[in-house]
Amino acid sequence: MSTQVIPRPSFSHRSSRWFSRNLIRIYAALAFIYLFIPVAYTFAFSFNDSGKSNLVWQGFTLDNWKNPCGAPQVCKSVANSLQIGVISTVVATILGTMIAFAISRHSFRGRKTTNLLIFLPMATPEVVLGASLLAMFLNLRINPGFWTIVIAHVMFCISFVVVTVKARVASLDPRLEQAAMDLYANERDTFRYVTLPLVMPGIAGAALLAFSLSFDDFIITNFNSGIESTFPKFVYVSAARGIPAQANVIGSAMFFIALIIVIVGQVVSRQRKKS
Amino acid sequence: MAKTKVSQDTGDLVLNRISKYYGDFCAVDDLSLTIPDGSFFALLGPSGCGKTTTLRMIAGLEEPSAGTISIGDTDITTQKSYRRNVNTVFQNYALFPHLSIFENIAFGLRRRGIKDVKDEVEKALNLVELGHLSERKPAQLSGGQQQRIAVARAIVNRPEVLLLDEPLGALDLKLRRQMQIELKRIQLEVGITFIHVTHDQEEAMTMADTIAVMNQGKIEQMGSATELYEAPKTAFVANFLGQCNLIKVKVQSRSGGKVVVSAKGHTFEIPESRVSSSNDALLLGVRPEKLRLDDNGVNSIKECVVTDRSFVGTSTQYLVRTPWDLELVVFEQNDEGLHDLRVGDKVSLEWDSEHTFGLDGAQDVNAGADLDDDE
Amino acid sequence: MAFLHGATKSKSGGESALKKRSLTPYLLLAPGLIWLITFFVIPIFSLASTSTMVRPQGAQIGTYVQELRFANYVDAFLANQEQYVRSFLYAGIATILALAISYPLAYMIAFKAGKYRNILLVLVVAPFFTSFLLRTVAWSQILGDEGPVVTTLKLLPFFDDSIRLTATPFAVVSGLTYNFLPFMTLPLYASLERIDPRTLEASGDLYASGFTTFRKVTVPLSMPGVVAGTLLTFIPAAGDYVNAALLGNPSTKMIGNVIESRFFAVVDYPTAAALSFTLMATILILVTLYIRKSGTDELV
Numbered sequence: 044m045s046t047q048v049i050p051r052p053s054f055s056h057r058s059s060r061w062f063s064r065n066l067i068r069i070y071a072a073l074a075f076i077y078l079f080i081p082v083a084y085t086f087a088f089s090f091n092d093s094g095k096s097n098l099v100w101q102g103f104t105l106d107n108w109k110n111p112c113g114a115p116q117v118c119k120s121v122a123n124s125l126q127i128g129v130i131s132t133v134v135a136t137i138l139g140t141m142i143a144f145a146i147s148r149h150s151f152r153g154r155k156t157t158n159l160l161i162f163l164p165m166a167t168p169e170v171v172l173g174a175s176l177l178a179m180f181l182n183l184r185i186n187p188g189f190w191t192i193v194i195a196h197v198m199f200c201i202s203f204v205v206v207t208v209k210a211r212v213a214s215l216d217p218r219l220e221q222a223a224m225d226l227y228a229n230e231r232d233t234f235r236y237v238t239l240p241l242v243m244p245g246i247a248g249a250a251l252l253a254f255s256l257s258f259d260d261f262i263i264t265n266f267n268s269g270i271e272s273t274f275p276k277f278v279y280v281s282a283a284r285g286i287p288a289q290a291n292v293i294g295s296a297m298f299f300i301a302l303i304i305v306i307v308g309q310v311v312s313r314q315r316k317k318s
Numbered sequence: 319m320a321k322t323k324v325s326q327d328t329g330d331l332v333l334n335r336i337s338k339y340y341g342d343f344c345a346v347d348d349l350s351l352t353i354p355d356g357s358f359f360a361l362l363g364p365s366g367c368g369k370t371t372t373l374r375m376i377a378g379l380e381e382p383s384a385g386t387i388s389i390g391d392t393d394i395t396t397q398k399s400y401r402r403n404v405n406t407v408f409q410n411y412a413l414f415p416h417l418s419i420f421e422n423i424a425f426g427l428r429r430r431g432i433k434d435v436k437d438e439v440e441k442a443l444n445l446v447e448l449g450h451l452s453e454r455k456p457a458q459l460s461g462g463q464q465q466r467i468a469v470a471r472a473i474v475n476r477p478e479v480l481l482l483d484e485p486l487g488a489l490d491l492k493l494r495r496q497m498q499i500e501l502k503r504i505q506l507e508v509g510i511t512f513i514h515v516t517h518d519q520e521e522a523m524t525m526a527d528t529i530a531v532m533n534q535g536k537i538e539q540m541g542s543a544t545e546l547y548e549a550p551k552t553a554f555v556a557n558f559l560g561q562c563n564l565i566k567v568k569v570q571s572r573s574g575g576k577v578v579v580s581a582k583g584h585t586f587e588i589p590e591s592r593v594s595s596s597n598d599a600l601l602l603g604v605r606p607e608k609l610r611l612d613d614n615g616v617n618s619i620k621e622c623v624v625t626d627r628s629f630v631g632t633s634t635q636y637l638v639r640t641p642w643d644l645e646l647v648v649f650e651q652n653d654e655g656l657h658d659l660r661v662g663d664k665v666s667l668e669w670d671s672e673h674t675f676g677l678d679g680a681q682d683v684n685a686g687a688d689l690d691d692d693e
Numbered sequence: 694m695a696f697l698h699g700a701t702k703s704k705s706g707g708e709s710a711l712k713k714r715s716l717t718p719y720l721l722l723a724p725g726l727i728w729l730i731t732f733f734v735i736p737i738f739s740l741a742s743t744s745t746m747v748r749p750q751g752a753q754i755g756t757y758v759q760e761l762r763f764a765n766y767v768d769a770f771l772a773n774q775e776q777y778v779r780s781f782l783y784a785g786i787a788t789i790l791a792l793a794i795s796y797p798l799a800y801m802i803a804f805k806a807g808k809y810r811n812i813l814l815v816l817v818v819a820p821f822f823t824s825f826l827l828r829t830v831a832w833s834q835i836l837g838d839e840g841p842v843v844t845t846l847k848l849l850p851f852f853d854d855s856i857r858l859t860a861t862p863f864a865v866v867s868g869l870t871y872n873f874l875p876f877m878t879l880p881l882y883a884s885l886e887r888i889d890p891r892t893l894e895a896s897g898d899l900y901a902s903g904f905t906t907f908r909k910v911t912v913p914l915s916m917p918g919v920v921a922g923t924l925l926t927f928i929p930a931a932g933d934y935v936n937a938a939l940l941g942n943p944s945t946k947m948i949g950n951v952i953e954s955r956f957f958a959v960v961d962y963p964t965a966a967a968l969s970f971t972l973m974a975t976i977l978i979l980v981t982l983y984i985r986k987s988g989t990d991e992l993v
Contacts, residue, residue, distance in 0.1 A: 067797050067800065068801060070797045070798070070801070071797060071798050071801040071802075071813075074797070075798075077871070078816075078817070078820045078871075079819075080831075081827075081828040081829075081831035081832055081835065081871075082819075082820045082823055082828070082831075084831045085828070098837070098839065138724050141722070142721065142725040144721055145717075145719075145721035149718035149721070151715070157726065160726060160734070161729075164729065166924070166976070166980055167973055167976075168928060168929065168932020168972060168973065168976060169929060169932055170934060170952050170953065170969065170972070171740075171932060171969045171970075174952055174965055174969045175736035175737050175739065175740035175969065178743045178962060179732075179735060179736040182742075194732055197728060198728060198729065201728065201729060205725075216410075218408050218409075218410070219412050219414060221379050221399075221406075221412070222408055222412040223425070224378075224398075225377055225378075225399050225404075225406045226405065226425045226426035226472075227324055227400045227401075227426050227430050228322070228400055228425070229400050232322075232429055237414060240416045241414075241415070241416055255822075258824075259825050261935060262932075262933070262935065266953075266956070274824060278824060278826035279826050279938075282826070282830050286827075286830055290827065291827070294827040297822055298819070298823045301819075301822035302815070302822060
């Protein structure tokens with residue numbers, strides 16, 4: 044038998060691989076610390092006994108958490124943001140899901156134009172979206188307010204809903220729907236008992252995404268809100284004077300609520316797979 | 319809940335001159351077929367031969383470009399798939415991942431508006447011997463179990479025809495053998511017409527009463543496994559079912575129930591009843607296990623050389639080159655009469671006339687060879 | 694007779710099925726597309742129309758008439774070219790920094806995280822559950838003159854007491870980098886996660902070192918993620934004005950700040966519209982060139 048030299052991982056090679064593997068872990072850990080610095084800061088300063096200005100640490104208190112509506116306008120703006128978020132999410136999810144089904148399940152004229160129309164709002168800077176919509180409202184002599192915000196939010200959420208739901212529909216095995224038809228389900232029953240339940244996680248994900256986009260949007264909102272306030276707008280406006288600690292309470296609470304929703308979602312889906 | 323009305327026709331399934339075009343491509347070409355009520359029928363062919371398209375037209379998932387499909391006296395050509403009394407076991411099963419096994423099986427019953435489904439579902443589960451799994455989800459089952467559930471989900475509806483689209487393709491060899499026997503038992507028990515689509519010739523021969531071999535959208539030959547194997551009518555069928563030696567020959571005479579043919583100075587005999595062509599140019603076919611490494615009979619070739627030898631357990635397979643450089647395959651049983659030849663050894667070949675068949679010589683000798691193991 | 698009957702039935706059945714198939718998608722598309730046309734396409738045209746308007750002599754502030762004055766674009770660009778260039782420069786640097794931070798992070802989650810993969814993914818997104826504005830304000834306070842970073846730096850001998858971090862280009866770029874990081878990390882993760890680890894093993898088997906494997910196999914296969922991530926970071930960063938407003942000073946203003954102040958402070962709609970339109974056109978051209986060059990048309 045001829046002896047051939049086959050390169051094997053040498054000890055030094057292995058140790059350098061070991062090193063690089065840990066290097067990337069250290070790097071990732073640093074990246075996570077970077078990501079969480081402002082969150083930790085916001086959380087910490089929600090306990091600041093600050094009075095009006097929340098710039099410097101003044102001492103620990105639970106008062107801000109006990110009375111998050113203590114600062115003027117905070118809760119009003121949060122309530123506005125929640126209302127706008129819910130309405131925009133419902134409308135955008137319904138419209139976007141319908142488009143997603145049309146695109147992935149039907150043939151029609153103007154598919155390319157439709158795809159472009161879905162893509163463009165995502166490729167346009169928010170400042171342009173906001174400015175152009177406001178320019179139109181002003182030309183039409185419509186005063187911006189609550190409903191112009193909703194209109195704007197639905198507009199930029201639709202594309203994201205379409206993309207998310209479309210991905211889910213595309214990953215659906217067409218044979219499942221054929222199997223339903225084969226098992227005496229007509230078109231409506233097939234949609235109701237097979238298609239919809241299987242696409243539902245995608246629709247739910249799209250709705251969550253739409254809500255968070257709407258709730259967190261500032262630039263487009265700022266252009267089209269008139270005197271109406273939302274939570275991000277409230278933070279921006281009061282940033283110059285120092286935002287009240289109650290805003291930190293709201294921000295931290297949002298963080299934990301969203302985290303719990305995501306974790307519960309993950310645990311539920313994992314348990315469903317197991318049992 | 320919407321209740322779907324399902325036609326209740328019984329009788330033979332008849333495909334009358336159906337064709338299916340996708341643009342210019344002809345998937346099924348003017349195909350006519352009668353499948354008797356209650357039979358186990360196999361559509362066998364290489365991938366792309368049109369067998370799955372044919373099945374999908376019977377299921378109502380595709381509409382034929384021309385022709386009609388009927389069960390008994392009823393034309394079902396344009397009937398929606400959910401109105402047909404036909405069910406399908408899909409390739410990769412297509413079990414509903416969000417429903418329990420029980421609900422998967424109950425799906426068809428519920429769509430037809432049947433309220434009390436428990437007894438029927440349990441009966442179907444017991445038929446496939448998986449009664450204990452009814453509360454599980456499909457993802458928690460093994461491939462073989464999913465396959466049985468797919469069968470149960472279809473036959474619980476007591477369809478007139480059950481279509482099986484490569485149902486065993488995803489299973490490993492051992493499980494596949496086991497499921498072949500199982501499916502055969504279920505078919506005998508329920509008495510429904512089974513139409514089984516497969517590219518695996520062994521599977522078709524093991525299970526089906528009647529096999530139709532399909533090639534390029536047409537049926538090449540139809541018959542029992544023995545008929546197709548022992549008396550193929552085309553080179554494609556001869557090569558696609560098992561292995562076959564085909565020798566180009568010229569007819570010398572046809573008389574007394576015998577056809578005498580010759581190739582490169584050797585003469586052979588074929589029984590006239592086993593010759594399917596009146597041409598002078600024929601292909602003489604003989605299966606590898608029918609060849610003997612001896613030199614006594616009427617049909618023999620001397621001065622051959624062994625060019626390859628492989629031991630496969632029950633038999634030894636030789637490649638033997640004739641004086642005119644044609645390579646023939648020979649299987650020799652591993653029993654007392656073993657020759658144990660080596661590569662380069664000189665041998666003679668012989669066979670009995672009644673084991674040969676004569677095909678039209680205008681065909682490609684290699685049609686249908688090496689097609690059965692793709693996909 | 695029976696044959697004829699079958700044939701006609703088949704034909705009419707086919708036609709009605711076709712009709713139904715062709716009407717449904719339009720009904721599904723209509724509401725959403727009408728919304729997008731009314732509140733996205735028409736406003737863009739309305740913006741284009743505003744961009745060539747002129748305020749008549751002596752007219753009230755905010756009143757404009759259409760005069761098709763295309764010189765508005767030249768005026769707007771010449772007056773703001775500094776901010777214009779700065780926007781693309783800052784957005785470009787922020788995109789490269791975000792890629793440098795995200796790639797190893799996404800790589801680690803995709804290949805080295807094992808069963809912690811999902812938890813780490815949640816951790817990448819989690820900071821963005823707090824408001825975008827709050828996080829930016831937090832950075833402005835952390836980096837602020839009385840914040841912990843500057844206070845610490847002042848204690849060190851190499852820095853004199855005039856050191857500042859906020860109101861600098863550094864602060865604006867780091868704000869942009871931070872805010873759009875998940876838009877980079879998530880697409881990168883998605884494309885890295887799709888890579889079959891066996892292709893990496895095959896590369897090693899074929900005598901490629903770890904680094905060569907990374908360069909020749911991992912990076913090309915993750916290109917769709919890189920393209921998507923850079924676009925999702927660059928586009929919003931180029932149009933952003935929040936970071937520049939909260940973390941910068943007048944000399945770090947970006948084009949977004951100019952558009953905003955033209956609209957609200959100066960009430961000069963034509964200039965704001967011309968600037969918006971130029972920004973959008975530039976971004977669309979850059980994006981098209983970039984997608985062409987990287988050969989990933991599937992995004993559109």
